[in-house]
Amino acid sequence: xxxxxxxxxxxxxxxxxxxxxxxDDLVYTGIKQWDxxxxxxxxxxxxxxxxxxxxxxxxxxxxxxxxxxxxxRKHGVHRA
Amino acid sequence: xxxxxxxxxxxxxxxxxxxxLAEEFARAGAKVVLSARTAGVQALAERLRAAGQAAEAxxxxxxxxxxxxxxxxxxxxxxxxxxVLVNNAGVLVPGxxxxxxxxxxxxxxxxxxxxxxxxxxxxxxxxxxGKGGSIVNLASIAGTQGVDGLAxxxxxxxxxxGFTRAAAKELAPQKIRVNAVAPGFVETDMxxxxxxxVVTRTVAGVRLGRIGQxxxxxxxxxxxxxxxxxxxxxxxxxxxxxxxx
Numbered sequence: 001x002x003x004x005x006x007x008x009x010x011x012x013x014x015x016x017x018x019x020x021x022x023x024d025d026l027v028y029t030g031i032k033q034w035d036x037x038x039x040x041x042x043x044x045x046x047x048x049x050x051x052x053x054x055x056x057x058x059x060x061x062x063x064x065x066x067x068x069x070x071x072x073r074k075h076g077v078h079r080a
Numbered sequence: 081x082x083x084x085x086x087x088x089x090x091x092x093x094x095x096x097x098x099x100x101l102a103e104e105f106a107r108a109g110a111k112v113v114l115s116a117r118t119a120g121v122q123a124l125a126e127r128l129r130a131a132g133q134a135a136e137a138x139x140x141x142x143x144x145x146x147x148x149x150x151x152x153x154x155x156x157x158x159x160x161x162x163x164v165l166v167n168n169a170g171v172l173v174p175g176x177x178x179x180x181x182x183x184x185x186x187x188x189x190x191x192x193x194x195x196x197x198x199x200x201x202x203x204x205x206x207x208x209x210g211k212g213g214s215i216v217n218l219a220s221i222a223g224t225q226g227v228d229g230l231a232x233x234x235x236x237x238x239x240x241x242g243f244t245r246a247a248a249k250e251l252a253p254q255k256i257r258v259n260a261v262a263p264g265f266v267e268t269d270m271x272x273x274x275x276x277x278v279v280t281r282t283v284a285g286v287r288l289g290r291i292g293q294x295x296x297x298x299x300x301x302x303x304x305x306x307x308x309x310x311x312x313x314x315x316x317x318x319x320x321x322x323x324x325x
Contacts, residue, residue, distance in 0.1 A: 037253060
């Protein structure tokens with residue numbers, strides 16, 4: 001599974017979405033599952049999947065699928 | 081009290097109440113991850129491992145964000161996650177008002193409050209999804225009742241009490257329980273250095289008639305961390321022998 005698929009899996013499994021619903025314009029509070037509680041679950045899923053520990057500032061900035069990808073690239077764990 | 085098999089992160093674990101917490105949790109079958117500024121915490125972890133218990137340790141300052149992250153990464157790497165966080169690390173610098181150095185007051189708030197907030201934010205991401213976890217904070221009778229000569233320290237512990245109560249409400253939907261114990265006068269390396277007359281006078285004010293032991297505190301912490309306390313959250317449990325302040 002490539003890095004993009006792994007990232008998508010985090011969203012799919014955390015929010016109960018189908019893979020085609022996970023697009024770059026999916027944003028925080030854009031769906032009812034992605035509230036503050038869901039956000040922490042998403043962070044936990046991404047951290048576990050990619051073996052990173054995100055700063056609080058990074059978590060606050062993780063506001064979309066695109067932002068998540070960018071953040072993981074910054075950590076050097078998303079190479080797509 | 082069942083904590084067997086749980087992964088427990090304990091800060092300030094090299095001596096005193098923290099070391100006793102590490103020993104008691106390990107003896108109860110928990111897997112412990114220990115943190116302290118001094119290398120003694122590594123020796124303690126080695127001793128526990130030699131006794132067949134699961135223990136890891138990391139030396140560093142809990143106010144350092146990198147240390148906080150490294151601790152949680154250690155929990156994940158060695159034990160696959162976290163079930164219990166015990167925020168025990170604390171700093172106490174006594175001082176009557178008018179003689180409290182602001183750098184001491186700041187340090188107490190950094191360790192006793194801000195480090196707890198930071199570590200809690202990291203820890204809640206490691207608790208098992210849907211099953212929650214337990215956080216136990218080490219408050220103090222100085223924070224719940226006020227103690228002469230400990231105004232700045234007491235203020236930091238009162239802040240910790242406020243944090244505990246708010247976090248309990250906020251994290252309950254995730255099945256994460258947050259409680260605190262508030263010890264009174266407990267025999268530790270620090271209190272053993274107190275003048276004999278201070279010890280005598282303080283113990284005379286304890287209605288149960290003796291100084292507290294670290295094990296008294298540890299048993300209360302383990303209870304709150306355990307499944308026996310599954311319906312208890314947002315509570316501050318005094319462990320002070322009915323101490324007069």
